[in-house]
Amino acid sequence: MRDDELVVIGGSASPLLTKEICQILNVPEGKGEVLRFSDGNLFVKVGQNVRGRHVYLVQSTVFPANDNFMELLFWVDALKRASAASITVIIPYFSYAKGDKKDEPRVSIRARVCAQSIEAVGADRVVTLDLHAPQIQGFFGIPVDDLYALPALTDTIAAENLSDLVIVSPDAGFAKKAKQYAKRLNAPLAIADKERVDHTENARIVDLIGDVDGKNAVIVDDFTITMGTLAEVADCLIDRGARSVRAAVTHGVFTGKAMQRLDASAIETLYVTDSVENSPVTASSRVHTVSVAPLFAEAISRIHRRESLSILFS
Template sequence: MKILAGTAHQDLARRIAKAVGTELCAAEIRKFPDGEIFVKITENIRGRDVFIIQPTSFPPNDNLMELLIMIDAAKRASAKRITAVLPYYGYARQDRKDQPRVPITAKLVANLLVAAGINRILTMDLHAQQIQGFFDIPVDHLYAAPVIVKYLREKTPENLVVVAPDTGGMKQAAAYADMLGAGVAVVGKERKSAEDVAATHLVGNVKGCNAVLVDDMTSTAGTLTAAARLLVDAGAASIRAVVSHSLLNCKGVERLANSPIEELVITDSVPQRCDVGEKVKVLSVAELLAEAIQRIHSNSSVTSLFEIT
């Protein structure tokens, strides 16, 4: 096995390699003066099982292009099998044609990865389940829930209600509620722009309850903070939020700081762009991804990684 890492999230890659019990494969990655990316794998990987770790988060275009070039380098170096490990799959929100003359960019990214030469993909908490169907190669889709639920069981009080901040997150909220033995509620929202959201109504009773907002990702925190204000008006005793992928920009951090959300629980699937402040708790998914890598390498089942004890 050889584990390669792009420049997107070196810290996570090192934690994964340590959990696997190996070192990162040596590689040279740099940019030419005109911005073109150069990759050279400086170890022999002929006939090896190669895993390339690279979340395609901010800046998504640079990180995606770097990943494609690393895949091509590994293929031309005669790697036996190449697995792209994407803790975060960029462009996942563009997964359908909901307006005239718009692309389905999540499918385009899948086509690019396959064309570059990957044999399988390992990812976590896709924005939409159907993205797995965009690939004609094996996809191992992990969930951060085992890591997050373990923390919530230790830290959250009784009388919990899991809240979906929009109707699209209802399935995920119901899954968390089942794992936590909690009730379920959902917030209806109206998106005014890419950064501004209005929470319009609440379905479910949260009065006197400890609410946990659950979402797969956040960047401006608009959806979460709007939902939190609606929960306060509905009489929630406390409000926490959990997201698998925190893409928070500085505006999102400011919104979070001024919101009634007491704590935001995130994972280290992507590096943070800003100082996220004291309200944010970061949980590591390195061991989860490392275990999946080891099982893929040994051709073992990864099903038990979805189990929560």
């Protein structure tokens, strides 16, 4: 398989991540353009010959979620009609992953609709990062690789050389993943008991399981939007005697007053990946970005050379 068969194209939601991936792979960025008309319509055009080539499309689906998701579909369709040999969709942040079940009457399973659309339009494979619900992989009839940001985030935390470290899960649902963070960092685990009663993106911390007294706490989660839960857990940790509080989150989907909440909270540093790069809010000085470009570049390289991706999950 020749190197010139590989093409990496970035959608308008992930230009910086695409650029870094291409630099790591030592390949030129694929050419293309996206136009937005006054009536809201999108126009996507592939700017080079991709006939018979293996294309990797990098596109997060947020800010705005619907526009960027439709753009992703149009890219895949354009590449398919341009006779690409294969199309692998790299989705750093899959925004509709929260809609993974029918948990109340008369609602759509939105993640399944998105999965079926990506498959129907012609994608051959999907590579994503820390899906909110791993079972979404089963919504696709094509291969899906759900990569982990855990190694990159834990390496960054370990570099802080914090003593008396404790990992904190913000709720019981994330406890299993938080345990992996704790194991990798050789630290104990604490779990906050969170209660959510509606769709307002607000939750209430009702209890904390585990000892955090005198310890440097790190809250871990897959994403944050309003910073409400993280800020409340941080305050709870300080009340329980924690020496300091940090947080590590894969997807920083910041909206509204998220940065004001962060700056007003006990969280000293918030580690996030660059899976979301077009947030409408300006990041606080407390936000530390950890690049996942090396992770995606390695995945692309292994897929392209028909090598196993198992090492990326170990």
